[in-house]
Amino acid sequence: MIQVGIIGGAGYTAGELIRLLINHPETEINFVYSTSNAGNKISKVHQDLIGSLDLEFTDTINPDVDVLFLCLGHGNSVKFLSANTFSNQTKIIDLGNDFRLEADKTFEGKTFVYGLPELNKDAIVKAKYIANPGCFATAIQLGLLPLADQGLLQQDVHVNAVTGATGAGTSLSATTHYTWRDNNFSYYKPFTHQHLGEINQSVKQLQNNFKSEIIFMPNRGNFSRGIFATIYTDFEGTVEDAENIYKLYYQDAKFTFVSDEFLHMKQVVNTNKCLVHLHKHNGKLLITSTIDNLLKGASGQAVQNMNLMFDFEETTGLGLKATYF
Amino acid sequence: MIQVGIIGGAGYTAGELIRLLINHPETEINFVYSTSNAGNKISKVHQDLIGSLDLEFTDTINPDVDVLFLCLGHGNSVKFLSANTFSNQTKIIDLGNDFRLEADKTFEGKTFVYGLPELNKDAIVKAKYIANPGCFATAIQLGLLPLADQGLLQQDVHVNAVTGATGAGTSLSATTHYTWRDNNFSYYKPFTHQHLGEINQSVKQLQNNFKSEIIFMPNRGNFSRGIFATIYTDFEGTVEDAENIYKLYYQDAKFTFVSDEFLHMKQVVNTNKCLVHLHKHNGKLLITSTIDNLLKGASGQAVQNMNLMFDFEETTGLGLKATYF
C-alpha cells in the first residue's frame, strides 16, 4: 500500500480523488490537507463519505508520502511547492495547469511530464512529476491525436464543446446558481479558452507541421458533470479510413474506445472512459468525444497516471459504474 | 395609469413584479429603487427585459407614487418605512413578512390587511396597506380554508410541501449551487417553518375553535419555481361533499380552481393560479394544492391585491401563459 497525500482537499477534484482512492486496493490516504477545514471530518464536506472514511482534514503535511496530488486553483501549485518541501522519493501529480506547457514544465529542478496516457504513456511510466491535463483539453485531444499522429490535420479544426457546472469549481457565482443554470444554456471565453495551449502543444508533438487554427467554442450546459465535444475538419479519406486510424491509435488504450454509433454524454458520466465516434459528410470528418470532466478530465486520469507511475495495473481502482441514468 | 414604485428591485419578487407591470395596462413603473444597483439599467440585472424596459435603478424615492411595493428581506420593510416617508395617498403592498401577523399589523399608524383575496377580499378592496402572504402559506391556506370555513378541521393536519430554488432568494449558498441541487432532494426547518404563524392565524379567523396541530414538512426540490403541497386530515364526509365545499368556497375566485384530476406542478408554473384537488381514502381527505411560488405565492398575488385596491378588474395583467413544458 502506498501512502497518498492530497493538497486542497475541499474542492471537486480532491473529493473525486478521495472517492476513488478509498476503493483503490494499493493506496492508503495518509492525509488530506485543507487549511480552511483542518480538524473537520472529511465527511462533513464530502458528505457522501459518511460510513466510508473517518479521516479529518489536516493543515500539516507529511513530507514522506509516496505520492502527492495537488488539487489547487490554477497558479497555486507553484506557490504550494515553493512553500513546502517533500521527500525526493515523493512523486507529484498536479491537477492544476501550472506545469502543462513546455515553458512551465520545469520548476525547482522538477520536470513535469504531460500526463495524457494516450499520448505519453512511456514517459509517464518513468516520470516522477506529472502535469495532469485539463478537462476540455483531454476530450479535445483524444478527438484529434490519431489524426495528428498521421499528419492529417491540414485545415482548420472547429470544436464545440459543453461542460457541466462542476467545471466551474465549487465557488459560488451567478452562473452556478441553480435558478440561473437550470434549463439554461450559454457559453464563455469564445475562441480563447486557456486549454487551447496544451491542445496545440500536443497536436504539434505528433504533427510538427501543424499550422492550422483550432477554433474552440466552450459552452455551459445545465448539468453537473460531463463534457461533450464535437469536432470537425476536412478529411480526404472515407469514414472507414478514419475508423482504422483511430482504432489503431487506441488499440492499447484502457479507457478510450471508438464507438460505431452516435454518442450521448451519459455513456461516460461517472466513469474514466473517453468514447469517440467518427462520421463523414461532404469532405468533413466529424469527431465526437465525450468524457466525465472530473474523472477522465481530472481525478480519474490522475489515478490512471499514478497506476502507471507505480507499475500497478493501469485500470486499478477505475472500474467505475456509470451513473448512466 | 397609476404610478408605481418598487423598493428592493434586484431580487426575484421585484423582478417578477416588473415583468408583470410592464404588461399591465393600468400601471406605469415610476421608479425601481435599489441602492446597490442605482444608475444601472434594470435590464442588466433582469436580463430578459432587454427590449422591454429602458429604465434604470434609482436610489431616490418618489414619495407621491400611487402604490408602493416593498420587495425586501424579512424585517427590512419596517426599517425602510421608518426611514422613508410617503404621501398619505400612497398605497403600500409589502411582500415581506413584517406585517402579516395580528401582533405586527399596525405600524406607525398604518394598519395592514392580510392580502389573501380568497380570504379577505372585501377588506383588501378597502385597504390602503396590504401584507402580502407568504408562498408556502398561500398554497397551504388555499388547501385548508374551505374546510376551516365549515368548521371541519377537527384533527391534526399533515402537510408536506416542496418548493423550488427561487424560494431561497437570490443570495448564493451551498444549497442553491447547481451542483448541489441538480437531481437532489432535501428538506429544511421540519415542523417549524415561519409560515405556520400566518396559516394558523387564517384558519382560526374562519374556525375559531381550531385547536389541532398543523404539522408541516417543507422540502427543497430540484426545480426553480413552484410549490406542490399535499395535505391530509380526517374527514367524515365523502369526496363529493368535500368537492362541494371547495367549489362553493371558490365559486367567485378568479385564480383558484378545483380540479377533478390528480395534479402536477407545471399546471400552474408561471401563472397566478392555484389548483386544488380532493381525494378520499379510509377516512382521510387528501388535499393537493399547487401554485407558482413567485406569482400566486408573491408578485402575482401582489398585483391581484393592487387590482382589487384600485378597482381594476381583478385579473388585469395576470392572464399569463403557463410555461407548462
Added chain:
Amino acid sequence: MIQVGIIGGAGYTAGELIRLLINHPETEINFVYSTSNAGNKISKVHQDLIGSLDLEFTDTINPDVDVLFLCLGHGNSVKFLSANTFSNQTKIIDLGNDFRLEADKTFEGKTFVYGLPELNKDAIVKAKYIANPGCFATAIQLGLLPLADQGLLQQDVHVNAVTGATGAGTSLSATTHYTWRDNNFSYYKPFTHQHLGEINQSVKQLQNNFKSEIIFMPNRGNFSRGIFATIYTDFEGTVEDAENIYKLYYQDAKFTFVSDEFLHMKQVVNTNKCLVHLHKHNGKLLITSTIDNLLKGASGQAVQNMNLMFDFEETTGLGLKATYF
C-alpha cells in the same frame, strides 16, 4: 374579434397557440380540431388551461373561420388541405414545413409567403397564406440576415445550436425519456438538418451571390424549451461595424434585439423575443442568437404573422412574461 380554427390541437405548438390566443384581445377560438381527442375537454390535454378555457376538441371543422392555423406533422398540411375546403376569405398559417420552400409554396392555387417578419414583413401584411418558419431556421436566420442583407456572407458559416426536448414533439421516444435526457447531451442529423433549405433560401433572397456553405450541428440539450445558436464566419469589419449593421437591420423589429452583452438562453424562454449578440475575435465574427423554439420559433411567430395579416398591432397578445428562472 376574429374567429380562429386550430388543426392538430393536441401537440405542443397547438397548445402554445391556444395559450396565446385565450389572452389575445382580438381573437376568439372557434374550434380546435383533433380527431384523436374529439369530445374531450381541451384542458384534459393542455392541463394548465383548467379555469381558463372550457372548450372541447372537435372533429368537425368550421370552413368560415377568419384564420386557420395548421399544427400538423410535416407533410400533413398538404394532406389536410387536400381533404378539407375552407372559405376563400379564410387566411391560413401553416406551422409545418410543407410550404416553406419556393418549390413548394404554391398549392391548389394558394401561394404561401414565408412568414419571417424580419425578412418579409411587407409581403406578410398582404398575404393570405403563410408558411411559418422552422424553429432552428428562425434562430439561425435572425443571426445571419443582417450580414446577408449587406452582401457580407463571403465565407463558410459555422453554426452550432442546441434545442430542448419540446423540439422533438410530443411523441414518446428513447431520447425524450426523462432518464435518458436528464443531465445528458447529444446531437442529431449532423450537417444535414432539414432547416438548412429554408435558411439558405432566405440568405440568397438577400444576397443572391451567396455561394458558401452553412455547416450546421444541431444538438439536443437537457432542457424543455429554448434554442441557443452560436454562429461564426469571417468578417472584415470591427465589431462596432457589425453592431451597426444589425441594429439598423432590426431597428423596426418588435421582437428581435441586439444585446451588448453575452447572452444566455433563459433571457428569452417563454417570450416571443430573439436576442442577438455580436463578438469579434481574430477575423471571425461570432453571432449568438437565442429564441424560445415554441414561441418565436413556432406559435408566437404565427400569432405575430396573424397580427400583421389582420392589421392588429404587431405585438398584440405577445407581451409575455419570461420564465427567466
Added chain:
Amino acid sequence: MIQVGIIGGAGYTAGELIRLLINHPETEINFVYSTSNAGNKISKVHQDLIGSLDLEFTDTINPDVDVLFLCLGHGNSVKFLSANTFSNQTKIIDLGNDFRLEADKTFEGKTFVYGLPELNKDAIVKAKYIANPGCFATAIQLGLLPLADQGLLQQDVHVNAVTGATGAGTSLSATTHYTWRDNNFSYYKPFTHQHLGEINQSVKQLQNNFKSEIIFMPNRGNFSRGIFATIYTDFEGTVEDAENIYKLYYQDAKFTFVSDEFLHMKQVVNTNKCLVHLHKHNGKLLITSTIDNLLKGASGQAVQNMNLMFDFEETTGLGLKATYF
C-alpha cells in the same frame, strides 16, 4: 468465480446488475436473457458498457448457473419459473415482487427469504431463494425497523417519500416524458402504494403488536435516481435515545449508517448505502432515510444478498463511487 445468469436483461435493474457484476471479482456473467434483444450486443442497449463487456443477449438459458437473477416486471417471475427449470444447485434472487409476502413466499417447492440484510441476515446467509425488497420498501423499512425492534411503534406513522424517473421503469409514458417531468413534481397512488404490504409485514416481524397505520404518500420527483423519505411518528424518548437505538440496530450493518446531520439525497446516489437521520420536535420523531432506488433499492441489494449467500465479504463489488455532483 461463480457463474451468473440474468433474466430480463434490457431493463434498468438488469442494467445496474450487469454494471455491478462486471467489476465483481467473484462473478462471471454467464448469460443475459432477453427475448426481445437476443443476438444484439448488450452494449447496444446499456450503451455505457462499450469497452467493458462484449457479450450478447441470448434467448437460451443455461440451467446450471450458480445464481440466477430475475429482473422481470411484477408477476412475471412466477411465469418464468413455471416455464423454465434450473438445477437444484442454482440459487435464485428475484428482484420483482412475486415472492415478498408470506402468502406468496413458497412456489413449486422453493421458499423465498425476504432479502433485507438489516432484517434477515442470518436467514439470507442460509437461503437458496431470495425475494429482493422493493425500493420504497427498503428506504422506509430502514427508517422504521430499529423502532419496531424495540416495540416503539405505538402510533400512526406518516411517510412522505419521493422517487426518481427510473422508479417507473424503462417503458415510455406521459409522466416519464422529459417535457412533462423536467422541473415538475407530482404524486401517485396516495396511501395505497403496493410496498405497504412488505413494510407492514417486516414491522410486524419485529413488533408483533403493531396495530397502527402507516400512511404513505409516494411522490414523483424530477430526477432520475434516488429515494428520499421523511417519516414521523410519536416518540417519548429524546433524540439521543433514538440515536442509540438506531446505532445499536445498525452497528453491524455494512451499508446503513446514522448521520448526525440533516441529509440530502445525493449523499447516496449511485451507492449501495442507506443513510438515516433522527430529529425530534414536540413529541414527534422525524426519521429521514435515503437510498439509491436502483442500488440499495434493487440491484445493489441483490448483489449484497448474493455475497451473503455465497459467503463472500458482504461489501464485495459494492465499493461504489457516489456521483455526488
